[in-house]
Amino acid sequence: MKILGISAFYHDSAAALIIDGNIIAAAQEERFTRIKHDKNFPLAAIAYCLQAAGLTIEDIDIVIFYELPEKKFQRLLKTYLSFAPQGYTSFMKAMPLWLTEKLYQKQFIIKQLASFGKFRAERLQFTEHHLSHAASAFFPSPFEEASILVMDGVGEFATTTIAEGKGNQLTLTKQLNFPHSLGMLYAAFTYYLGFKINSGEYKVMGLAPYGRPIYAELIFKYLVDLKADGSFRLDQQYFNYCTGLTMTNQHFDALFGAPPRQAEAVLTQKEFDIAASIQAVTEEVVLTITRAMAKTDGTGNLCLAGGVALNCVANGKILKDGTFKNIWIQPAAGDAGSALGAALVAYHLQQKQPRVISEQADAMHGSYLGSEFSQVECETRLQNQSAVFAVFDDETLIAQTADALATEKVVGWFQGRMEFGPRALGNRSILADPRSPEMQKNLNLKVKFRESFRPFAPSILAEDVADWFDLECSSPYMLLVAPIKDELKIPMSEAENALFGIDKLNVPRSTIPSVTHIDYSARVQTVHQQTNPRYHQLLTAFKQGTGCPILVNTSFNVRGEPIVHTPEDAFICFMTTDMDVLVIGNCLLHKHQQTATIADKPTFAPD
Ligand SMILES: [Fe+2]
Structure with a gap:
């Protein structure tokens, strides 16, 4: 059975091919187009996956897209309506784009796939964003059973998902929804510190050790309400990502005593301290969640995916915490990896095919899944x-x-x-x-x-x-x-x-x-x-x-x-x-x- 997974239209579009459950090829579109984090439909990555296996689009049994476009559209609409009238300007700005791109994504995808040859529309499937992440975290892992944690900005509605994996089964047990999102919180600080969101997060993490977490208390007092079970709420009066075109607003600026840093401006001790603080807060939220998860986990194994799982400092803290004996993190933890996750959802969950696990190694082949040259x-x-x-x-x-x-x-x-x-x-x-x-x-x-x-x-x-x-x-x-x-x-x-x-x-x-x-x-x-x-x-x-x-x-x-x-x-x-x-x-x-x-x-x- 040949399955092609696709992620696209947000950032880091990618394609992945699995044949009878084996991961054959996977690549991000940016590598081919030379546009960093390219979010366009991954035509080049798909072409590569097909060519790597010597297949045509007609040979593919299932093509699966990593999220549900209509459900995502519902979330966008619901968010704007619940914040109206503040969001009216950006709503009017984004609306025509959504109507053409988001709402008619299915037709668009079918059209794109047809450019490779005769594509039968009934072979196109869709799955949920966090289920794709969870599948990318668990199915390729070396574990027969594990607890799974997915954290990112947002998919359709979910921002944090806890799941259980066993054999070829995967069950979602708990979810936290937008706008309460650790990925969004980190992105808001990335923006405030003058870096690009969805790529500058690494810089914030890199800056953190130069500072002291002196604002962590302030963040917990005003921005993040963290409960003992790991659930949390973000006070939306400080953020702008639901209603505007920026991440933070004037209340956020007032809290930290200055407007956002301009890109390329000199970094001062204050930026280091803010970076250290948001990193400390992130670690505390993640550890509160994993500790709560460990209480009901009987496996000792933890699998991670979603953009937050790229925070390797937080990952190191989970490992050191010792609540889970083993940790496995999907190397393409961001949305690129969801292309692979979606393909694995189709194979194991939809087609109910068994999973072969090797205790020595995971199924990622070292993540060396892209093009090669003789x-x-x-x-x-x-x-x-x-x-x-x-x-x-x-x-x-x-x-x-x-x-x-x-x-x-x-x-x-x-x-x-x-x-x-x-x-x-x-x-x-x-x-x-x-x-x-x-x-x-x-x-x-x-x-x-x-x-x-x-x-x-x-x-x-x-x-x-x-x-x-x-x-x-x-x-x-x-x-x-x-x-x-x-x-x-x-x-x-x-x-x-x-x-x-x-x-x-x-x-x-x-x-x-x-x-x-x-x-x-x-x-x-x-x-x-x-x-x-x-x-x-x-x-x-x-x-x-x-x-x-x-x-x-x-x-x-x-x-x-x-x-x-x-x-x-x-x-x-x-x-x-x-x-x-x-x-x-x-x-x-x-x-x-x-x-x-x-x-x-x-x-x-x-x-
Ligand atoms: Fe995601």
């Missing part, structure tokens, strides 16, 4: 770009790359299938030596062209993780934050501790400073021989040469750009940044040997 193709594409490169056998390639990294070269690493989800996991990554104290600043400013406070994450050989971090489980998708081992920490002097915000960044805090955050934590990716043997081999070679089984791993892109998809994308990114070496398949390129000029350098809007 060695011949890589060479041809590089030649067409007038790139100067040498081709090496595997052993020499790995040795040369490890040597380059050990001498503090920044390496673009493009291998195998592209990752599904927001993180680069060693197939479309920029790599560097974590031992270098200057590396974090240099990578941010000269390679990624982004703010210097943004932290970097370490990839580590899975078998070595316990020697370096306080983490006893695997973290293959870089979605858990863990503290670095005490013996590797370099304590900060009083004078260093007194440094203001970002100045603290340049104080080395451990023997791997460029991946050690200001609070001695790191967003760890464990690299496994089974799912990524080539990256595992590179880390092993780096360890042999340096004693360090860790590399800095940041996504292969510049600020505002989606992660690179093709060898050409990678070459252009390499040529237009301070990257030193590029490895594509078995091709190795040194920057100083290149003669090509990049005529039309792509520009990307700031994120």
Whole structure:
């Protein structure tokens, strides 16, 4: 049975293909169109999924869309009516768009699918937004049974969903509805701090350790009413997302004593403190929920999905809390992963097909589910770009790359299938030596062209993780934050501790400073021989040469750009940044040997 899942029209449109329950291919539309978080109907991602399996649209038994457009429309309408007349202006602005796009989405989807060939409309199904998330969290997990928590901005109505999974069954047990949403709350603060919502949330999380959570009490007093069972309400008089075109309003400004920060304005201690406060509040809400869930859970297993599950600091706190023995987080926890979730809903819940679970690994294949390019193709594409490169056998390639990294070269690493989800996991990554104290600043400013406070994450050989971090489980998708081992920490002097915000960044805090955050934590990716043997081999070679089984791993892109998809994308990114070496398949390129000029350098809007 061949099932194609689709998510679209909000952000991060994606397609996923499963055949007889096996995950065959999945990708986000942005990688193909080069429009970050592209929300258009995922024509390119669908074309890729079909091509990866050698299928046509006629071969697909079920196409399933990740949410119910009509129910979503009801929510939009209901929200506007219940807040009338405040919402009248934005209502009138949005209405024509809804009528054409949202209400007639079914016809639109059928029309789009028909562009691939003969598509039979009766094969199109729909499911609920949070059921798609929950399915993406549970069905690919390594657990026979688990409790499931979904938290995001909003789907149709639900913003928080608790579910139980057993075998091929999934039952929703509790739901919290819009406008009471942890995703919306975090997005409101992201907006207030001058960042883009739906992408700047990572920045807020990254800023938080530079501040003190001095506003947490205020947030709980005025904005969030949290009950002991984890349910919560947001006081709508401070927010504008129901009625206006912004997230917060003048009451919110009055509470924090200033209007929202302008994008790109200088960050002050106040912004750090607000970031620290909303992060602390988020963690408390999440922990209150998971603790309440643990009381009725008999499995010890927790599965997470929804945009809030990308908050790896909060995930790390759940793990440390110990209420659940095992945690599994869908790597594409945002709406992209719902394309896959929807396909799994169709297979297991609608078609009642059994689930095969492997206790050793989950069913995501390391999340390496996207496009790949053969060695011949890589060479041809590089030649067409007038790139100067040498081709090496595997052993020499790995040795040369490890040597380059050990001498503090920044390496673009493009291998195998592209990752599904927001993180680069060693197939479309920029790599560097974590031992270098200057590396974090240099990578941010000269390679990624982004703010210097943004932290970097370490990839580590899975078998070595316990020697370096306080983490006893695997973290293959870089979605858990863990503290670095005490013996590797370099304590900060009083004078260093007194440094203001970002100045603290340049104080080395451990023997791997460029991946050690200001609070001695790191967003760890464990690299496994089974799912990524080539990256595992590179880390092993780096360890042999340096004693360090860790590399800095940041996504292969510049600020505002989606992660690179093709060898050409990678070459252009390499040529237009301070990257030193590029490895594509078995091709190795040194920057100083290149003669090509990049005529039309792509520009990307700031994120
Ligand atoms: Fe969602």
